[in-house]
Amino acid sequence: MSTTNNELVKLSASQMAEKIxxxxxxxxxxxxxxxxxxxxxxxxLHAFLHVSADEALAQADAFDEKLAxxxxxxxPELAGVPIAIKDMIVTKxxxxxxxxxxxxxxxxxxxxxxxxxxxxxxxxILGKTNLDEFAQGxxxxxxxxxxxxxxxxxxxxxxxxxxxxxxxxxxxxAPLALGTDTGGSIRQPASFTGSVGVKPTYGGVSRYGAIxxxxxxxxxxxxxxxxxxxxxxxxxxxxxxxxxxxSIPEPMPHVVDAAREGLKRxxxxxxxxxxxxxxxxxxxxxxxxxxxxxxxxxxLESMGATVTEVSLPHLSYSLGAYYIIMPSEVSxxxxxxxxxxxxxxxxxxxxxxxxxxxxxxxxxxxxFGDEVKRRIVLGTYALSAGYYDAWYGxxxxxxxxxxxxxxxxxEQVDVLASPTAPTTAFKxxxxxxxxxxxxxxxxxxxxxxxxxxxxxxxxCGVDDETNMPVGFQFFAxxxxxxxxxxxxxxxxxxxxETWGGNILTKMATPWLAD
Amino acid sequence: xxxLADLSRIALTDEEITRMQGxxxxxxxxxxxxxxxxxxxxxxxxxxIPLEAYLRPDVPEKPLTQEEALAGGPVTDQGMxxxxxxxxx
Numbered sequence: 001m002s003t004t005n006n007e008l009v010k011l012s013a014s015q016m017a018e019k020i021x022x023x024x025x026x027x028x029x030x031x032x033x034x035x036x037x038x039x040x041x042x043x044x045l046h047a048f049l050h051v052s053a054d055e056a057l058a059q060a061d062a063f064d065e066k067l068a069x070x071x072x073x074x075x076p077e078l079a080g081v082p083i084a085i086k087d088m089i090v091t092k093x094x095x096x097x098x099x100x101x102x103x104x105x106x107x108x109x110x111x112x113x114x115x116x117x118x119x120x121x122x123x124x125i126l127g128k129t130n131l132d133e134f135a136q137g138x139x140x141x142x143x144x145x146x147x148x149x150x151x152x153x154x155x156x157x158x159x160x161x162x163x164x165x166x167x168x169x170x171x172x173x174a175p176l177a178l179g180t181d182t183g184g185s186i187r188q189p190a191s192f193t194g195s196v197g198v199k200p201t202y203g204g205v206s207r208y209g210a211i212x213x214x215x216x217x218x219x220x221x222x223x224x225x226x227x228x229x230x231x232x233x234x235x236x237x238x239x240x241x242x243x244x245x246x247s248i249p250e251p252m253p254h255v256v257d258a259a260r261e262g263l264k265r266x267x268x269x270x271x272x273x274x275x276x277x278x279x280x281x282x283x284x285x286x287x288x289x290x291x292x293x294x295x296x297x298x299x300l301e302s303m304g305a306t307v308t309e310v311s312l313p314h315l316s317y318s319l320g321a322y323y324i325i326m327p328s329e330v331s332x333x334x335x336x337x338x339x340x341x342x343x344x345x346x347x348x349x350x351x352x353x354x355x356x357x358x359x360x361x362x363x364x365x366x367x368f369g370d371e372v373k374r375r376i377v378l379g380t381y382a383l384s385a386g387y388y389d390a391w392y393g394x395x396x397x398x399x400x401x402x403x404x405x406x407x408x409x410x411e412q413v414d415v416l417a418s419p420t421a422p423t424t425a426f427k428x429x430x431x432x433x434x435x436x437x438x439x440x441x442x443x444x445x446x447x448x449x450x451x452x453x454x455x456x457x458x459x460c461g462v463d464d465e466t467n468m469p470v471g472f473q474f475f476a477x478x479x480x481x482x483x484x485x486x487x488x489x490x491x492x493x494x495x496x497e498t499w500g501g502n503i504l505t506k507m508a509t510p511w512l513a514d
Numbered sequence: 515x516x517x518l519a520d521l522s523r524i525a526l527t528d529e530e531i532t533r534m535q536g537x538x539x540x541x542x543x544x545x546x547x548x549x550x551x552x553x554x555x556x557x558x559x560x561x562x563i564p565l566e567a568y569l570r571p572d573v574p575e576k577p578l579t580q581e582e583a584l585a586g587g588p589v590t591d592q593g594m595x596x597x598x599x600x601x602x603x
Contacts, residue, residue, distance in 0.1 A: 106586050216560060216562070248563060248565070317550070320547030323544040324541065324548065335523075338523070341586065341587055342586030342588075344588065348525075354598055355600070358525075361524055364522075364524045365527075376524065377522050377524070378540060378541050381538055384521065390549075394548045395548050396558030397552035397553075399559045400556055479563070
């Protein structure tokens with residue numbers, strides 16, 4: 001019996017890859033099936049800012065020819081499987097906007113390193129996904145080009161900033177996607193959409209060609225529907241790149257082996273530390289989130305893991321440090337949008353001197369959205385003359401303390417754990433009027449960015465009250481991304497047994513035709 | 515606020531200036547918070563993963579062509595970007 005397109009697009013990326021290798025399906029057939037889902041789902045979800053159908057099919061054909069000629073030896077396991085790319089990563093010849101009017105219509109003249117690797121792996125690029133403008137936000141409501149809707153409930157946000165990538169993956173528009181994570185922009189949307197998201201170790205994946213937001217925090221990482229798929233994509237994009245001066249020179253850890261090991265569901269000897277400060281019972285945590293989290297912890301124990309509570313006393317200062325470091329670096333990085341070399345240019349109105357400085361000010365006023373302007377101004381304030389050491393410097397000291405907290409905790413346990421987000425996906429407009437409420441939701445994800453440690457979000461159930469998915473987060477030591485993949489894969493496998501399949505089978509998919 | 519808008523090179527409207535004035539508190543609160551623990555004996559960290567600076571091998575590479583580099587420019591002329599008046603402002 002042949003596989004229908006609906007069955008095909010619901011397979012995991014690793015299952016798709018196997019079918020391609022066995023020549024049961026071609027990369028073109030698979031890519032076309034995904035493009036058909038995109039056609040059907042986009043009017044409802046708006047996960048994409050640009051669909052690159054022609055390019056994707058040409059890339060698929062090129063791969064299929066190679067496979068037919070027996071020239072695919074040495075290619076990654078995911079060869080031939082299509083992927084969506086967050087529109088924060090530059091793609092040669094495919095428009096890249098960062099969801100900002102200031103970059104509307106810009107076509108990059110080069111590829112990011114991760115895009116070169118995706119292309120070399122024979123993975124067709126389906127298109128560019130929506131995000132909060134310049135990755136600044138936690139709901140994708142700050143995109144200049146409209147909202148993305150959560151596939152579980154279209155009244156709710158898909159999270160952010162990478163809401164488009166998470167919605168595309170969870171709605172079966174794409175089996176895989178790339179995201180960027182500065183304060184949780186991969187993990188929180190994964191949690192909100194019932195998908196898997198990974199922020200690798202800082203420096204573990206090249207950022208050459210990632211549009212810079214806050215350079216000491218930014219990291220590219222995988223979005224997927226299973227832990228193994230995330231690991232497989234992590235191995236495609238990871239590794240040293242001399243074009244990124246923060247790139248780690250050592251070989252990357254074996255994340256795929258670790259994920260496969262986890263699928264055996266034996267966690268004997270694995271020490272899990274629950275982070276006391278963000279373990280789910282504190283203020284601001286939704287009861288249904290804490291409930292699913294606690295149940296998942298019991299499952300880890302039932303598989304042999306030892307669970308203890310660990311305190312990271314400086315974690316409560318992370319939010320403060322983040323809200324100094326992040327806007328400071330944003331204000332500096334976004335200075336490049338000056339209307340001179342690329343992007344929008346708006347000349348001052350009549351009566352205002354037609355100077356370069358005025359052109360920049362009017363260009364940036366017209367081109368940036370409210371949230372981006374807010375962060376640039378706040379960052380400029382934090383860095384203004386005379387205060388740099390007292391403010392930015394103090395925040396960098398807190399970073400030292402948070403790194404030390406993590407290092408001490410990892411002397412006692414192998415992995416740390418917390419809910420990925422204090423709540424499930426909220427409704428549109430619920431938090432846009434109160435930026436501070438939106439910022440508080442990042443308290444669980446920010447510490448990993450400050451400390452440079454890797455973290456993964458894996459679905460751990462559905463909140464009984466909101467009927468929305470809940471995410472479980474593991475943290476691992478710097479450069480040891482493999483360590484978190486094992487318990488994440490084990491937890492996923494154990495939970496899928498209780499659910500009778502992937503969590504997304506609980507989600508209605510009216511956009512998939514019968 | 516107007517000074518900050520000028521430093522930021524954003525022609526903010528009066529309404530935006532009024533709104534953002536209040537939001538500077540976000541930074542002020544954050545600073546109060548971090549200064550509780552950011553004592554003199556703590557060293558600041560810029561890069562969470564300490565790395566030695568290194569040089570790439572000295573091998574020539576093919577950069578963007580002039581045409582490619584100029585392709586995204588809002589205004590270009592005779593192979594150059596055109597800027598509004600800069601000197602004598």
